[in-house]
Amino acid sequence: MKSFEWVQAHNIDDAIAQLAPGVVVKAGGVDLIDRLKEGLDAPARVVNLRGVAGLDAVTAPGELVLGPLATLAELEAHADVKKRWPALATACAHAATPQIRNMATIGGNLVQRPRCWYFRSADFHCKKKGGDVCFALHGENQFHAIVDNKLCAIVHPSSPATALVAYGARVMLKGKRGERSLALEEFFAPPEKNVQRENVLADDEVIASVNVPAPMPNTRAAYHKQVEKESFDWPMADVAVVLRMDGRTCKQASIVLGAAAPVPWRAKAAEAVLGGRVVDERAAEAAANAAMQGMTPLSQNGYKLPVFRAVIRRTILAAVGGAA
Numbered sequence: 001m002k003s004f005e006w007v008q009a010h011n012i013d014d015a016i017a018q019l020a021p022g023v024v025v026k027a028g029g030v031d032l033i034d035r036l037k038e039g040l041d042a043p044a045r046v047v048n049l050r051g052v053a054g055l056d057a058v059t060a061p062g063e064l065v066l067g068p069l070a071t072l073a074e075l076e077a078h079a080d081v082k083k084r085w086p087a088l089a090t091a092c093a094h095a096a097t098p099q100i101r102n103m104a105t106i107g108g109n110l111v112q113r114p115r116c117w118y119f120r121s122a123d124f125h126c127k128k129k130g131g132d133v134c135f136a137l138h139g140e141n142q143f144h145a146i147v148d149n150k151l152c153a154i155v156h157p158s159s160p161a162t163a164l165v166a167y168g169a170r171v172m173l174k175g176k177r178g179e180r181s182l183a184l185e186e187f188f189a190p191p192e193k194n195v196q197r198e199n200v201l202a203d204d205e206v207i208a209s210v211n212v213p214a215p216m217p218n219t220r221a222a223y224h225k226q227v228e229k230e231s232f233d234w235p236m237a238d239v240a241v242v243l244r245m246d247g248r249t250c251k252q253a254s255i256v257l258g259a260a261a262p263v264p265w266r267a268k269a270a271e272a273v274l275g276g277r278v279v280d281e282r283a284a285e286a287a288a289n290a291a292m293q294g295m296t297p298l299s300q301n302g303y304k305l306p307v308f309r310a311v312i313r314r315t316i317l318a319a320v321g322g323a324a
């Protein structure tokens with residue numbers, strides 16, 4: 001690991017004042033410390049946000065407001081989050097291990113870098129690192145993207161993001177030029193926008209909060225994470241479903257797939273299938289089939305299509321069944 005200057009921030013403005021190209025903020029450090037050890041990042045300065053008072057606040061008077069240092073463990077256990085945003089609580093509860101969830105913050109989770117083994121390996125100078133090859137395209141791509149995968153086939157690593165996008169969350173970004181609020185869906189950037197980045201965070205900005213709208217009356221939601229085996233790992237496929245219901249009929253559907261694309265992927269065709277329809281086994285299956293139309297799996301990840309079909313169908317039924 002290359003040496004760097006270590007700065008403890010006293011408040012968020014103090015942290016922002018330190019930011020510049022070559023400077024990174026640290027929250028829980030779960031991803032960042034790994035990257036420093038792996039030599040993926042070699043910053044001149046690390047600004048420690050951890051310990052800054054108030055940045056871990058979680059409030060839910062109407063909308064849910066998450067301070068960037070709120071940990072996944074806090075979110076999975078928070079009574080209001082469990083009751084009103086169950087898909088988010090479940091996504092947090094199923095990420096990583098209890099020990100990691102105690103350290104992992106929501107801000108850091110959304111900005112963690114992808115798990116693609118070619119990106120993480122010092123032996124491969126891939127497009128994400130300024131090279132001109134995506135090694136996954138013709139390599140070991142069993143855990144890679146099944147859509148929007150021609151330029152760079154990473155999948156977005158954050159599971160809470162899958163649920164947050166389904167709930168229509170926004171992020172408040174704060175930087176030297178002021179504050180801006182963005183739909184989380186717009187915060188994440190596909191490879192076509194900038195293959196070296198996964199989001200639109202500027203060098204002088206931090207996530208100041210994540211804001212999740214209060215659920216409309218009669219909203220039903222569920223999240224499911226499918227892993228390869230019972231181990232503590234990122235999902236092979238995860239799905240968040242948020243449905244606004246009128247009796248058994250779906251008025252509006254939000255269905256988001258994780259581990260499918262370089263960004264949390266809105267399954268718009270599936271949403272359209274459910275809109276205005278009684279949600280039963282057949283509707284759930286039709287939505288799941290629609291979600292997989294147009295997918296472009298790679299040589300080794302075609303198996304994800306039937307996995308997603310099953311997980312989407314089950315998550316829709318879990319949402320209307322009340323089981324999150």
Ligand SMILES: Cc1cc2nc3c(=O)[nH]c(=O)nc-3n(C[C@H](O)[C@H](O)[C@H](O)COP(=O)(O)OP(=O)(O)OC[C@H]3O[C@@H](n4cnc5c(N)ncnc54)[C@H](O)[C@@H]3O)c2cc1C
Nearest residue numbers: 027028029030031032096104105107108109111158159207
């Ligand atoms: C074995 C294992 C399994 C895992 N499984 C999952 C899983 O299933 N699902 C999942 O979602 N994650 C999983 N993770 C990843 C883990 O949840 C993330 O590494 C963690 O959430 C990162 O949060 P952090 O606070 O430690 O961030 P840090 O490591 O401190 O930071 C990560 C990145 O975010 C940036 N950052 C941090 N805070 C801010 C901020 N407020 N504003 C702007 N940038 C910021 C940092 O500069 C850095 O680039 C797993 C990790 C491990 C080790």
